[in-house]
Amino acid sequence: MSEIITVIDIGSSAIKMCVAEHSGKKLNLLENLSHPVPIGKDTFRTGRLSRETINSCVDILQDYRHVIQMFRSRNVTACATTAIREASNRDVFIDNVRSLTGIEVEVLSPAQTTFLLAEQLKKKIKSSQCSVGFSLGAGRSELMVFSKDGLLFNASLDIGFMKMNQDFRKNKYTEEYYPAFLEATVENELRPFLSEVAKYPALSLYGTGQELDEIRFVLNRRDPGDKKNSLAVKELIKLYKEIKNYSVEELYHKLQISYESAEGVIAALVTAISLMRMFKASELKLFRMPLGECLLANIVARKSENYTEKMSEGIRRYVENIGNALAFDVEHARHVASLALDVFDETKSLHLMGNTERNYLLAAAILHDIGNVISTRSRQKHSQYIVNAQDFPFFSEEEKNIVGNIVRYHRSSLPKKTHVEFMALPHKSRMTVMKLASLLRIADSLDNSQRQNVKKIRFDREESRLTVTVDSGDEPFSIENSFNTKKDLFEDFFGIKLQLAVERTRK
Structure with a gap:
């Protein structure tokens, strides 16, 4: 059965809409609209959207609403990026759009944007080697390092071509200083990432963005006999020297x-040249990847039965990279994560959660003790702080807060009404936190020695009692004490008594 899907991309300089028909594995584009609007110029110049710009956006979206109704599309996703995200009155904009058009706007984080681009670029390249992707935007630019297994590293760079232009105008410099201003801005933004990107031996550099396409068109017009889909650093430097003033x-x-x-x-030229020098690349291969089409592809991918399950390995690898950057105990983290997922799978009939929540638990379990890098005292609070400071490409802001709260309650205090970050979550999400935190407390208690001695775990239920049998090389009392201390949340939430049975492994 076919379905009509609509995606709206509210960007810095235009509002675009794609309407497509999804049937089986096919996606047929039915309509592709774009209407210019100066959202970015408002935000990057004054920090907020003018009433005139908000009204223009509402008018455009009302027109788009008529098109949506014409196609009878019920699956509508509207996303906004940097220009809306950084506007001080973005909540007013979102509420106006919702009230006057019925369209709900989701503001994507930089990492979510990177993830959408990386997933589609990975499919287009079909290479098993490590590659770098770069998306040059009007407000921000996204840098991504990925392989066939998924996203390895991402960074959101404050070097959008429109934003840099507006920043220069705000400072009222004379035009002769514009090239020097751009060079300094881009260099300062890229410098902190030099040591990080050096860890990944990338073979190819790929770029996307309207301005990069314009540069390619200019170069191709000058040499019409040699149409290229890439930019050579020598040609870019030559063009920059010619036109920079x-x-x-x-x-x-x-x-x-x-x-x-x-x-x-x-x-755009300054950014591309600096990036190519950073990666010692002689060529920047261009690819066309509009955000709206990436969103469409992601919506279709999410409909597959094993999508969330496939995400698990990417999540594991990504959060381990965060931990490794902070020199955490990787063996303990992996073991607790393995135990936590075993507990989750063995107790499905009680908690009734699915693969989405299982992925929350996976991320929280790997990062549960990451706060040790700050201090072992109140480390669960430090862990939550570190989680909240991340920009996860696969979790929304609310989902990140769920993971952070699970980490917060893996030990010590239970959730309370006085805990602001817990109470800020919707009721359903708070219940998810309590369920998953109770499972993580059990898993963590079984590796209290941090020697990974619990090898097997089994659950046997008898009416209102659940017996947890573990095969361990540790002394029983060392596990029992930790287990009995941390089982409280599970027992309180599910109303089932837990009993531990330790079967000592012979050495």
Whole structure:
């Protein structure tokens, strides 16, 4: 049975809409609309959206609503990126759109945007080697390192071509300093990531973005006999030296590009050249990857039965990279995660949760003791702080807060009404935290010695009692004391008494 899916991308310079028909494994694009609107210029210049811009956006979305109704599309996803995310009055914008059009807008984090792009780029490249992707945006740019197994590293860079242009104008510098301003801004933004990206021996560098396409068109027009889908660093440097002191009007006339592109082309050149030097790349391969089409592909992928299950390995690898960067105890983290997932699977008939919640538990279990890098005292609170400071590509803001709260309650105090971050969650999410934290407390108690001696775990239920049998090389009392201390949340929530049975492994 086919389904009509609609995706709306509220970007920095335009609002775009894709309507597609999904049937089986096929996705047929039915409509692709775009309407310019100066959202980014408002946000990056004044920090907020003007009433005129908000009204323009509402008018465009009302027109799009008529198209949605014409196609009878019931699956509508609307997402916004940097320009809305950084506007101080973004909540007013979202509420106005909801009230006047009935469209609910989700604001994507930089990491979520990176994840969508990386997933589709990985499919297009089909390479088993480590590669780097770069998305040049108007407000921010996204850097991603990935392999066939998924995303390895991502960073959101504060070097959008429109934003840098507006920052320069705000400071009222004279035009002659514009190239130097761009070079310093981009260099300062990339420098902190030099040591991190050096860990990944990338073979290819890929780029996407409207401004990069414009540069390619300019170079191809100059050499029409050699149409290229990539940018050579030598050609970019040559073009930059030629045009870096041009005014916007000169760029518009001499390069034969749109006025909007003329405003951002110098910033795009500086960014591309700096990035290629950073990765010692002689070539930047271009790919076309509109965010709306990435969203469409992701919505379809999520409908597959094993999507969430496939995500588990990517989540595991990503959060372990966070832990490794902070020199955590990887063996203890992996063992507790393995035990936690065993407990989850063995108690499904009680908690009635699925693969989505299982992935929350996986991330929380790996990062549960990450707070030790700050202090062993109140480490669960430090762990929550570190989790909250992350920008996970596969979790929304609410989902990240769920993971952070699970980590917070893996030991010591139970959730209380006075705990602000716990109470900030919706009721359903608070219940998810309590269920998963109770399972993580059990798993962590079984590796209290941090020697990974519990090898097997079995659950046997008899009416209101659940016996947990473990095969361990540790002395029984060392496990029993920890287990009895941490079983409280499970017993209180599920109303079932837990009993531990230790079968000593012979050495």
